[in-house]
Each structure stands twice: as structure tokens, then as C-alpha cells.
Amino acid sequence: MEEKNKRLAVLVGCNYPNTPNELHGCINDVLAMKDMLVKRFGFDHENIELLIDEPNTSSSTMPTGANIKKALGSMIDRAEAGDVLYFHYSGHGTRIPSMKYGHPFRHEEAIVPCDFNLITDLDFRQLVNRLPKGTSLTILSDSCHSGGLIDKEKEQIGPNSLEDKNATLKQIHITPKTIPYESILQHLSSLTNINTTDIGTHLLEFFGSEASLRFRLPLLDLDLFQPLKHDEGILLSGCQADETSADMRPNNMNGANGKAYGAFSNAVEMVLKDNIGQLSNREVVMKARDVLQGQGFVQQHPCLYCSDENADAIFLLQC
Template identity: 70%
Template sequence: MEKENKRLAVLVGCNYPKTRNELHGCINDVLTMRDTLVNRFGFDLNHIKVLTDDGSASILPTGANIKKALDAMVDQAKPGDVLYFHYSGHGTRIPSLKPGRPFRQDEAIVPCDFNLITDVDFRQLVNRLPKGASFTILSDSCHSGGLIDKEKEQIGPSHVTTEISGTLSVTDNIKPKAIPFESILQHLSSLTGIYTSDVATHLLELFAADASLKFRLPPLEVNLFESLKPDEGILLSGCQANETSADMMNPVMTGGKACGAFSNAVEMVLKKHEAQLSNREIVMLSREVLKEQGFEQHPCLYCNDENANATFLCQPAAQNTTL
């Protein structure tokens, strides 16, 4: 009997409790998505690993722990398997270390211990996928566009099928999911006692081999992780690389339950449309939801041409119903 393909997920919610960077809806985001994965997309609860920083999870979402969980998921992947990573938390932009790009900025997520996970780390994970497996990343964080280095833009600053504009109308209950690079440096400097603007120096001092590949490898070696051909990485980002994503602390539209604006938009789209939706449809419909709510963030899609129109998370046809 042919073995059924696995559906594996790592869900990370960072609220940074009792810090100046505290958010409110990130853990709610991943717990809601956990239920959606099980009830709609056929994931086994035992194949979903949840990392949160509120004390409810057995594993804290440190940089090392997140990468360990992602590595384990990719390591056990076989052709046909569906892998999913949902991150809700802070994001940031860091100066590029690549030769010839002194003014370019690269994207990173901010685990609870500030051990940054960068676009190069996600590129390396995607490059390790066995042929025929897919890896979908949904990042509800600031500056998340382009979080898989060198992934092809399908919907974003250069490729948008509709003009989206809006004004943030509920600012009293909104907090951006961004930590400025200067604040990252200040925090890391307070831990290392080293006063330099070179973030790599701090991260290597604090985390050594657990620091991002971007900081552990010479820039020329980092370039070896660039995508040379279409791959199975799929990124749904909460916003463009130069934008922020919103954390809604007391949103009227969710009955007062704190959540990330993008995560909530995706959930609203899935509830409204019970039929299969493509990755492109998920992003465009989420853009419409956020526009109606008055947000200025623009979700993006990065993947190869085929996956742009592929079904989001390969939703089993048996669970498909008519719109």
C-alpha cells in the first residue's frame, strides 16, 4: 500500500511579553491557524509544532529553536509532502552584507531572543527540499516581502494586478510589527558590551554557531545559496519589504480578540471561500480585506510561476465544497 504524503507545520508566535516590544495578537494568530490546518487542510495535530513565548508551549521561539524545528521538518520531508511555516511576530531590515550592495537592506524575523533569522536562512531551507515537496511560508511580520532570498516576485511592488490604497483608521489599537535596526543594535550591544554598528559581531558573540548563515559565512559563500532554478518555496508575506504589518490589540472586526491584520485577513478569506483557493487568490483576496479595513500594508507572493496558481497548502479535494 502506498504511503500517504505527510503534511507538516511549524507555527511560531512571538508576543515579547513584558518588554518594550510587546505585541498582543501573534500567539492568537498561530493557535487559530493550528485549528485551521487540522480542520480544513487535513494536518495531523501530532505533525504540528507550536513555539510561543507566553509560557504555554514547551519550546521557546528562540532563533536556535525555530531553526531546529524548521531543519527537522525539512530533514524528514519526502517528495509530495506539504510543509508549512507560519510566523507572527516582529520583523526588521538589516544592511546587506553582499558585495556591491552597500545600500541594500535584507529581511529578517526577530525571535524572542533577537537571534535574527534572515532571508539567507530561508533560502537555504528551500534549497534543501526534496524534489516534489513544497514549503509554504506565511510571515505576518514587518518587512516580510522577499523573506526567501531570490524567490521570484509574483505579487509585490513590481507585479500588482490591482491598485491598493488605504489609510489606517484605527491607530489607537494598532502597533506595527517592526523593530528598527538601531533598536536591534542597541539591545544586542547591551548584552555583549561591544559598541559597534556591525550586527554580525554581536550575533556571533552571543549565539556563535546558532547565528544566521548570513553572519557566519563569507559573503561570497552566502551567494552559493541563491536560487539557480525554479524551486518549491512559496512565501506569502504580510507586507512589502519597505512596509510594516499591523498587530491589532483590540480590533472591533474580531470581537476584541487581538490578532495580526494579515493573519486575520487570511482567516477571513478562508472562512468566506470554502472551495480551494490558489496562493495568488489568497494574497489578492487578503489585500482586498485589508484595504476595506483601512490598512496600508500590501501582502505579497513570492514563488515560481506554477506555484502562484497552485492550491494553497494543496487543500485536499475531498474537503472542497462549492463557493
């Protein structure tokens, strides 16, 4: 009997407890998505790897940069034609100065694991390029500056492809899910005791071969990571590259079941609960935009980056 196609997921929630960068809803985000993956999208518990920084918890792996990349690499190594792969990240994001001339915003996008070992857009490009033919990797990043988190992925919904609605609602109080570049640089400098403003030097000194490809490769070699001809990377970002994503607590506004949550993760969850039929990737992002607008998040605009074909493909290929 032929084995059924696998559905594999890596879910990462970083709350950064007991630090100046503490968030509160990120672990709740990925736990809620895990439940959704199992009940609605046919994922098996055994095929979902959870990485959270919950204190006094030994049931999951800590979401360090090395552990996240290892989990993603292992998932891709297991993948075969027809498999559906999913990565959900809820936590801080940041922007680092671009090393490439003429880059939009002159910055590169990155997520911030619990140990500050940045995972950059180039790392996600390399992961997508490793996908076996006939598989897809959907990334949902509920983090600041997450637009464009897969390097060179085509923009389908974003600042250059869609005119935003006029904002008529008052912006509510939020905690942005971002750590400024200067704060990351200061933290890493305290670890290495090296007097330089080059963040790559600090990351290479402290993390060595576990640092991002963005800092380990010579500048000229970065262009080797072009998108493949048949690119199966799909990015649903919580906001545009120059925006922040919100972390919400019940005392800020009515939380999901009284719990803290990430605004984009919660919006996607609401969209999926309110629409029991199949939704395309494009529809999920557009409906999530509408939810956020209705809740008053007028400065956060989710985006979609993928091929034309995948823009209209069914989200997680729901049967």
C-alpha cells in the same frame, strides 16, 4: 498499504511579553491557524509543532532563533516527495543593512525571534534549497518588512509586479510589528558589551554557531545560495519589504472574537473561511489585500514570492 503523504507544519507566535516590544495578537494568530490546518487542510495535530512565548506555559517550545531553525530543519529532514510543508510566523520583523552591492532597498529582511537571534532571508533560502524533490514549503510571515524573506525568490505580487489600488480609506491606528535595526543593535550591544555598530559581530559573539548564515559566511560565499532550478519555496508576506504589518487589539478596532490578532493572519483566516473551495496562492494573497484595504489598512500590502507554477498552485494543495 502505501503511506499517505504527510502534512507538516511549524507555527511560531512571538508576543515578547513584558518587554518594550510587546505585541498581543501573535500567539492568537498561530493558534487560529493550527485549528484551520487541522479542520480544513488535513494536518494531524502530531505533525504540527508550536513555538510560542506564552509565560508559564510548558506545553510548547520557546521561539528562540535556534529552536525555530531546529524545528524547521527537522521538518525538512522528515519530508519526502509529495509532502506539504508549512511555516507560519507571527511576530516582529526587521531590516538589516545589506552587505551586497546594489541590493534593493540596501537592506536584507529578517524575523526577530524572542531572543533576538535574527533569522534572515538567507537562512530561508538555505532551507528551501534543502527541500527534497517533489515537496513544497509554504511560508506565511505576518511580520514587518517580510516581502522578499526568501532570498532570490521570484516576485509574483508585490511593488514591482502590481500597481496598488488608490487608497481612499483613512489609515487606522495600529501597532507595527517591527523592531528598528538601531534598537536591535542596542539590545545586542548590552549583551556583548562590545563597542561596534556591526550587528554580525554581536550576533556571532553571543549566539556563535546558532547565528544566521548571513553573518557566519564570508561575503563571497553568500552567492553560493542560489535558488534551485526547481524551486518549491512559496512566501506569502504580510507586507512589502519597505512596509510594516499591523498587530491589532480589540480597543483599536473590532478584534476577531474580541481577541488581539495580526492583521494579515486574520485577513487570510477570513479569506479561507469565506471561500470554502480551493484557492490558489495568488488568490489568497489578492483576496487578503482586498480584506485589508476594506478594513482600512491602506499602507500594508501583502505579497507573493514563488515560481510561476506555484503562484497558481492550490494553497497548501487542498484536496
